[in-house]
Amino acid sequence: GESVGLHLPTLSVQEGDNSIINCAYSNSASDYFIWYKQESGKGPQFIIDIRSNMDKRQGQRVTVLLNKTVKHLSLQIAATQPGDSAVYFCAEMYGNNRLAFGKGNQVVVIP
């Protein structure tokens, strides 16, 4: 069933500062993880992915860290910009390429 909670965790960050968003996943057998960005009224947009044989992967202004021991993912955004304001979801891939999404984190960038 759907979650009852209607309040997303919110991170307020000053423009230019770095942002860190955290996510706990549930299945220790998952071997592929993705971060998505979702702006209001739109579909999720791929940001970066990582496989379980890595613990860090970098993209343009973004870095994903994976800690398999504690089943934890994080997304770091460098020099956060107003256009980074959105909801960020982590997702883990399980059987038959299905994705299970985390609860989401709202990022609000203060100009």
Next chain:
Amino acid sequence: GAVVSQHPSWVICKSGTSVKIECRSLDFQATTMFWYRQFPKQSLMLMATSNEGSKATYEQGVEKDKFLINHASLTLSTLTVTSAHPEDSSFYICSAHPMDRGTDTQYFGPGTRLTVL
């Protein structure tokens, strides 16, 4: 690129009617597409896996007779919400997994906002 479109982007219907939502992969083929539902300020919940040429696979708790899925071609999947009721009002999002690109990444459509009066 990897572009997925959905049509319509929003729809309002009366209770008891059926609504069809289309999901198209515009520049790639996909044997597998996925349908999600998202309520306000909540996460995406996978409803079903749409398989080209075979029956869809539904997640636990999703009524297959209410949410009809047809994957008619390698670029098109449709979701029909039958006998819609106000509690079916939600944001419906599809994703597609490209064939032959050597990636597990799924690409998402822009979503369809369904409001049932």
